[in-house]
Amino acid sequence: MADPSQFPDPSQLQDPSQLPDPAQFPDPAPGPDSMPAFDWRTAEQQLSDVVQPRFVQPSAADGEDDPGxxxxxxxxxxxxxxxxxxxxxxxxxxxxxxxxxxxxxxxxxxxxxxxxxxxxxxxxxxxxxxxxxxxxxxxxxxxxxxxxxxxxxxxxxxxxxxxxxxxxxxxxxxxxxxxxxxxxxxxxxxxxxxxxxxxxxxxxxxxxxxxxxxxxxxxxxxxxxxxxxxxxxxxxxxxxxxxxxxxxVLPPDQAAREAVLRYHLRDRPIEGVDLVKLAKKTDGYSGADLAHICESAAESALLDSAASGRVRMIGMRDLLDAVGQVQPSIESWFAAARNVAMFANEGGMYDDLVAFLKKSRKL
Ligand SMILES: Nc1ncnc2c1ncn2[C@@H]1O[C@H](COP(=O)(O)OP(=O)(O)OP(=O)(O)O)[C@@H](O)[C@H]1O
Ligand SMILES: [Mg+2]
Structure with a gap:
């Protein structure tokens, strides 16, 4: 308990009439009196929801039909x-x-x-x-x-x-x-x-x-x-x-590459794009690589348009440049696959792979 004798003597306090008139101040933010009473109980509840450790509750996890x-x-x-x-x-x-x-x-x-x-x-x-x-x-x-x-x-x-x-x-x-x-x-x-x-x-x-x-x-x-x-x-x-x-599931063949390229260019402003030629030029590229090529081509047309202030369509030049810049990403996969095909083809599990590697002279 605080010692009342330590409280300041009220007579020493400033005369309230000397204090500036509160009405002169700009409208203050609502003071503590006008604030709704702080609801500690709710706050505690919210806090405990946040920090509740998420341990497994077997009973809940067990229920296959638990829709919650x-x-x-x-x-x-x-x-x-x-x-x-x-x-x-x-x-x-x-x-x-x-x-x-x-x-x-x-x-x-x-x-x-x-x-x-x-x-x-x-x-x-x-x-x-x-x-x-x-x-x-x-x-x-x-x-x-x-x-x-x-x-x-x-x-x-x-x-x-x-x-x-x-x-x-x-x-x-x-x-x-x-x-x-x-x-x-x-x-x-x-x-x-x-x-x-x-x-x-x-x-x-x-x-x-x-x-x-x-x-x-x-x-x-x-x-x-x-x-x-x-x-x-x-x-x-x-x-x-x-x-x-x-x-x-091998890298896309010519027809598949055409389909992938068509798909990724479908909503983009293109002009004079020869899909057959592009598909021919992208042998060995994965579907994801092809998506990346379309993305880069779109980016360079966009940057050009932004620089010149005139909208330019995506053309063959952008796409071929992108083909030159994007390296096929699947070579390393074939390096690993080659070893498996040579040394671990137990029970002919990888016969398809061996046949493909031979055909494409990777083995
Ligand atoms: N034959 C195809 N025809 C049309 N689109 C294709 C074809 N093959 C791949 N794609 C496109 O290429 C993209 C990549 O394919 P997908 O994500 O199915 O590859 P994944 O083998 O599952 O790859 P990851 O091994 O990385 O999971 C897809 O978004 C799809 O649009
Ligand atoms: Mg996948």
Whole structure:
């Protein structure tokens, strides 16, 4: 308690009549008296909401049907089909034979039962259309499309990655027919190091359980997976009935390059662009490289227009200059793939790749 004797003697205080008249001051901001009483209780509540540690709550995470939580993935409706994928005739043929024909037909699926359960693993250099094709497959099947990047599913909390995966598949079953697209499947990294291997074991097992559909009905759930590093994918995932079929997605051929270029130039002001010539000049470029070329060409036309004050269309010159500046990004992928094709083609897993490397004299 404060000692009252220490308070100043009121007689010493200035005479209030001597003080300046408050009315002379400009209108002050509302003083403490006019403010609404501060609501500490609400503030505390808000603060605790912000700093609340987000620990896993098994009871909430368990519920497949818990509608409260915003899932980390989207359930899309695909508006593209295989007809929208330019070129790549070989890939489309294989897709049709190995995947689409049986999957389209529920009678066949029932007849052959489990043997049709397995999924398809798309592999190849980055930016060459794996995701695009997976989306087209969903469109062909008239199925919903859930894309999940494995690195998004993986969680540092023990058990949470498994729960996340389970929820993805539960959502797919609820929305069947549905294509589940597992991107970067190599993130499960079964082969990379024993340490990671142990940490990921549970997640790999969970994926196997979901794929086998042991406890649930996977009818109408189609699994596609993709990786740029098939050699890092856990072998357990590639056994029969799982991701047992592989499909090599190569850099776009001439017709595919034309389609990609057309797509990326569709909303841009272009003049006198010869797509056939451009496609010929861009052999060895990935879809993503082609997108980059269109981007650079647009940028240089824009900078020119800004400098001269006159709007200029994007022309062949801009695009060819951009081709000269952008290097194909997939050479390093082929360097790694070459080794695998030469030394690790177990069971003919990479026969397609070997054939392509030979044909293009990279082997
Ligand atoms: N055959 C094609 N026809 C039309 N567009 C294509 C084709 N192939 C690729 N593309 C275009 O190229 C872009 C890159 O393709 P996509 O993202 O599917 O590659 P990816 O193989 O999944 O790459 P990453 O390995 O980096 O995930 C897409 O946005 C798509 O528009
Ligand atoms: Mg992709």
């Amino acid at each position: 939580e915003e899932p980390a993935w989207d359930i899309e409706t695909s508006h593209i089909g295989l007809a929208d994928v330019g070129g790549m005739t070989e890939v489309k043929k294989r897709l049709e034979a190995a995947f689409l024909a049986p999957m389209r037909n529920p009678e066949l699926r029932r007849l052959y039962g489990k043997s049709l359960r397995g999924g398809l693993l798309l592999y190849g250099p980055p930016g060459c259309g794996k995701t695009f094709i997976a989306r087209a497959v969903a469109g062909e099947l008239g199925a919903k499309f859930i894309t999940v990047s494995l690195s998004d599913v993986l969680d540092i909390y023990i058990g949470q990655s498994e729960r996340n995966l389970h929820e993805v598949f539960a959502a797919a079953r609820r929305n069947a027919p549905c294509v589940v697209f597992l991107d970067e499947i190599d993130a499960l990294g079964g082969k990379r190091s024993s340490l990671r291997h142990n940490a990921m074991r549970g997640t790999v097992n969970q994926l196997l359980t979901e794929l086998d559909g042991a406890q649930s009905d996977n009818d109408g759930v189609f699994v596609l997976a993709a990786t740029n590093h098939p050699w890092d994918v856990d072998n357990a995932l590639r056994r029969p009935g799982r991701l047992d079929r592989t499909l090599l």
